[in-house]
Amino acid sequence: MVTAREVTLQELLGGSYQYTVPLYQRTYSWGRPQWQRLWEDVVDVADHRRDNPSATHFIGSLVLAGFRDNGPGGVQRWLVVDGQQRLTTLTLLLAAVRDHRAEHEGPMHADRVNEKYLVNKWEDGDLRYKVLPTQADRGAYRGRIEHAPDAAEGSRISEAHQFFLTKLLGLSHPPADGEEEPLTLAEVESAVVAGLSIVSVTTGENDNAHRIFESLNNTGLKLTQGDLLRNYLFMQLPTRADEVYTTLWLPLQNLLSNEELETLFWLDLVQQDPKVRQTEIYAGQQRRMRDLQDESQVRAEVERFLALGRLYDVMLRPEKERDDAVRFRLARLRAWRTTTTFPITLHLMERRSLGDIDSDELARALLYLESYLVRRLVFGRYSDGLNTTLLAATADIQGQDDPADALHRFLSSGRKHFASDDQVRQAVMTAPFYTTGRAAHRKLILRWIEESYGSKEPVDLDSATIEHVMPQTLTEEWERALADQLEAHQDLREVHTELLHTLGNLTLTGYNSELSNGPFAVKRAELAKSGIRMNQEISAEPVWGPAQIRARAERLADRIVGIWPGPSAEAASGVAHTAWQTLSDAVAAIPAGSWTSYGELARLIGSHPVPVGTYLARTALPHAHRVLQAGGTVSPSFRWPDAHRTDDPHDVLAAEGVRFSEDGRADGGQRLLAEQLAELIDVDIDLTDPRSLAAPGNDPALRDRWVDRLHDHNDPESARAMIEVQRGWVERGGRAEFADNAAGGCFLVVPRTSARAIWPVIMYPTYGVEVVFYHLAKWPPFTDEALLDEFRGRLNLIPGLEFGPESLRRRPSITPQTLRPAAAQEAFLDALGWFLHTVQEDDRSA
Template sequence: MVTANETTLQHLLEGSKQYRVPLYQRTYSWEKKQLSQLWDDIVGLAEDRVAQESATHFIGSVVLAPSPGNGPTGVPQFLVVDGQQRLTTLTLLLCAIRDHRATHEDPIHRGRMNDLYLTNPYKPEAQRLKVLPTQTDREAYQACVDSTPHAGGRDSVGAAYRFFATKLVELDDPDDPFDIERLEDAVISGLALVSITTHPGDNAHRIFESLNNTGAALTQADLLRNYLFMRLPTRGEQVYRSLWLSLQNQLETPKNLELLFWLDLVQRDARIKQTDTYAGQQARLDRLDGEEAIEAEVARLCTLGALLHTILHPETESDAGVRTRLQRLKEWGTTTVYPLLLHLLDRRKHGTASSDEIASAMLYVESFFVRRQVTGRATAGINRILLQLVAEMDRAQTVDQAVHTYLSTGRKHYADDNEIRALIRTAPYYLNGRANQRTSILRWLETEHGSKEPVDLTSLTIEHVLPQTSTDEWEQSVSPDLEPGENYEQVHNALVHTLGNLTLTGYNSELSNSAFDAKRTRLAKSGLVMNQHIAEQAEWSRPQILARADALAERIIAAWPGPLAGTAPGANVQWNLMNTALAALPAGSWTTAGDLAVIIGTTTPAVIARLGTVQTPNAHRVLQAGGLPDGVSFDALRAEGLEFDEHGHASPDQRISFEELAEASGLDPAWADEPAQRFSEQLHDKHGNDVASAVLDVLEFWDEIGGDFGYGSGRSETSCFLFARDKDEQGGNIWPFAIYPSGRVEVVFQHMLGRPPFDQVVLREELRHRLNAAPGVDLPAAKIEKRPSFPVKALLDPKTRAIVRETLQWFYEQARSTVFVGAAR
């Protein structure tokens, strides 16, 4: 039940009372746009009241809840459930008016306005301020109320005070002694608000949720923080200072706070999704009674937060073995391993596991990842496996034994040594998993060589020794090793993406399709042991690639332990992959046994034998390399839409490409799962290192200020979009540029027409003028509703890059300010 009354700022502030902004509220966040709008409204109202003294201007509502700490004596206190931004801003304006009038008119105004509107004189310090912001803003706000030398600092509160102080100087007409007085009167008596007050016993947090459930106003972390402090009406301040502030600072971002709350839940129930974090935690916490129990929960979360900080920042871990494993698992890049890591660190903290045991447990997880990757099972089912680990591991065993046992049993595809030796020769390593994971394993393999002069591996990329795009010279080099009935295309496809053919270099673009002699010269100068081994070879063909694969298999087996002996191996997935690919093969298309062999990591004869003995989907669409049917009726294939030439060869245009087949098989080809890498490579290929570096420098700046990226799906050209807002945020997604590797930066005025605030022509014009100040950029005024562009090579000029960066900063701030206008009450 609530009571709503129309009121004025004067009635709201006069008398002894205090409005406390709860700890769960966001910090003060009004910026120049909101302040300017309020100022213009007040100035207009002051002018209107000259002619009509009763004129008012409605500026919204404040929702108040009586403080649970109210008693029969003392200052009545209210929690500001909604409207804190507005109330804080108006009292900062009163501070600025007070200081201006005390300085330019009469010092009496200082005491008058303090006693009437800003403070409760002669009350205890805790009750002195009429408006008490959140703890983060309190010091800056109190400086403004008390007119200390720190008033008007660099923070948001100080910026608002300075804004109004400046505007008052501009407004004050020396020939009009009453203009500032009229403005004060308009603020105090002319601004109309609706004061909505809940009754004691009402659930203020439920009201708060209902007021903030429309879009991106609050994150799940915000809501959970709000809920916790709503449950701490008398202990909130102390808990905030002693526990929460440390947790918040340690985890740095709301995203990491939300991650912590999810990890806490998922250890109990692997089915909990991150999107259900708030609901899951609230349901759990609803069962707790009293502030003491809630405080204990905050303390427990703080302990877990310190452990999560170690996971996110492995360099802070003191034990060298644990630190190495944490660094590698972070590098792997999957948060689904975090519940286990949090559990392991928590076990160590409580003395039920040692550093050696948890490092050993992490090594088994790392080994599980590596062995699945090199045998072609990088991602399938892995999230489910990892999320269930904590709940299903055997608590009777040591933690490392329990992890090893769990990963070794059931259908988890933890490859044993024999599978490593067999599949590393044929599995298309480069097409499986994520690019960073493929690179990480090669880095770790180089580390296993134990070089006395370690090389910085972080900037190196994967190089195909036998190149992806072949040349006549490479065909001549490989062809002598062909078996009867083989052709070069089959052998090339079977070898090119296997681990035995891959290494790391910092000269990927320079090496490219060069002949082996040229590559060998460059690799011999490398500081990497693996490259020196390749350079020792006189030639590079199938025998050398397979021999290197065998050597790498033994190194993998030695470095990363396999599953427990005697556990049943997982089902052979090769044929399942082939069945999946063939089932997706459309009528009127064809492929070859050689392509299938590469995809599933086996040999062409094995695929042919399988097709001849086991019923397989669409097996009739698997033709010989030249497109010749093998025991299949031409009429049946023609009926499906396949076309043949006069020699009986199927049309090459209807052959499903190797990449399309990989995608249909559930593999993650490099061109499909790493659009950012594809975009970068295309930039380098088309424009060289200098232009590419200039573009990437701008993208890095966009990332630093908080922007996001989207990429086009085209393979021949992958475009990049600079997102300032997500599609789910208020105002919808918006981006200033689309960058095309072919050579242009497109300014998307047309897209902005329906996206605030750039639906305003004045802002689009300002964007155009800002960009046109950069050398090499000339966007015509006639294209303010189109998609004009400028060349990417213009970014080579440092002055152009500087102007573009400044413009992106401005664009981002404008776009983001729209998001918070509606939520920043």
């Protein structure tokens, strides 16, 4: 039976009681803001009690569970289920009152406060203390109660006690003219023990304290998933909690931070269920351990967590690894700074700890993993489905005798974007490496390439930055130098755009950025002084232009394929042949009046828009003019296969029925998605879930990049309209997440705790807002076509917008220009607000 009553500290601490904070609870964590608030409450109620001695002030609740062995005599023991931070702080305040009064008013106060509120006079050991904090805090707490300050030095407990001593000392200052007399120590003590009101909630011996603990956590007194799991484990250890805590849990807690512990519990779960989310750690672990029969089995689980924690600690801090090769690979993966690799890495580390594989096999598996990351980025497909793939890999290789080979086979098969040697070479020659993936990853790859030269005197590359040899902004001197190296039919601007961001034109330097646009002769002299081998090679060139960039790209490609092994030859060959045939069939199948983009074709075959564009430019395919840039514009580099053909592809498309806006963009409603292209050619392709394509995050740098690109590609009024819509979505309770990929879209995400992420639109800085009807039709609650159609109708209230019923099978776009008028922004935000409310209502009713 649960009962609640209002009490004071005088009632709570005035008898033979002990309030024990369970081992599973958090350590004492209150700080200055909480101490200050409590002190202000004490001063306030003490002031009121001068006029009304019975005045009280409510400061919160305390949830207690009785011990089963409580009898009619002796110390009555209670487990503190909730409220330990407040209760511990109040007793530290009383200890400060005791110490201050004893020093300034006489030693009799020390014994009186001690015996009434802090200790059980006739008890020994732990039972002596009326409040017994969690084990990690007990030494510091005893130090303050027993006047042994050295035992508490530097702890939060010590800081809290000192904070209140300082406040009490301040009461001794004489008042200024016109001020009231300061509070006396007796008034402060009375306010603490009789003026602060607490609701004490107590449970009977048949009540489940753990259930109450969970219930409290669900009503706003939030604890982490790790806190809840710790609580659950130690609630299952009624007789062995102390031993398990001291020998197993405390070493684990000392090894990993709270955040790292929580991640460890998630990593343990995803070994068996790749779909489990980090918000589901507690529920998932509780389900997994539901059938544990006795305390020995619970202890074994904690022991297993400690073993996993030690492996995870080495993953996070590779310098602790003893084997040189494994340490090198772990350090590389740690430098990549992504948690995506954690599940598979922990699984492989555990396999070695169990004796299934040795360190050489582990290092080889980690090399395949590193190679997979590097080759994907070089190929331009870094974020697409990466998390899903690596989580699936963990499940796939479990139980296989040679996990390194099993991992290699898994990553090489299907549409996992493990770039072959040929794909790497093509991407190094043509892909804009400088705008691919994260800047930190691009620098790492260049750094690792440099390290592969094996210089006898290693150079400190930490402060180096990526530098364009041929600069991003061409000076007249650079234009003249490049013009001298071009063929008659080549356009300088096109060549500059084509080669600028490719790997062959990039290096690492530490010299002043003011030289970035300087002539090659000046750069060459600086590069010659560099200890970086890549720069010494560049400085050996007499001039720098297309030929040198391409030649260097070939050398770098050779080095990349030599450092990082590719997919199995059989898998790579089969996938490449099938992919280009699929692309050719899809382009030929695009009907008149429709168009697709290089990006959709890339999604269809598991490639990147750049090699797709290169393939189309070199291969005469029917209907290739129906492939446009993502924004619905004809690529500047488009050429008819027939060199004598001069008609404008824009006019041809318009004659075929494609509608264009005033600024020359094809109607997004007529664009064919990868899924629709697959249907046209009757192929069954498991396209990556668009939720994994986002790789969104809240990194301020990504938002800044989105805003910068928005202003680069739009007039000021249109850019401002896009920003206002994004801001309005956030003000209504939505979340804006920015993708770390080439497209760099802003996803307007509905915040959810347990269900999958969902968003109605993606705001691209280059061409506008994409409404994801096609995907929404697969995501509840919009699997209800009536709801989806209502969203379409609400969007059509935007002036100048008219999405037809066929749009529900597509991803139509709204141009930034459409959103310029305030009325358009208001109508759009009304539709988005309805979407947000609809999803939240569906979540509540689920």
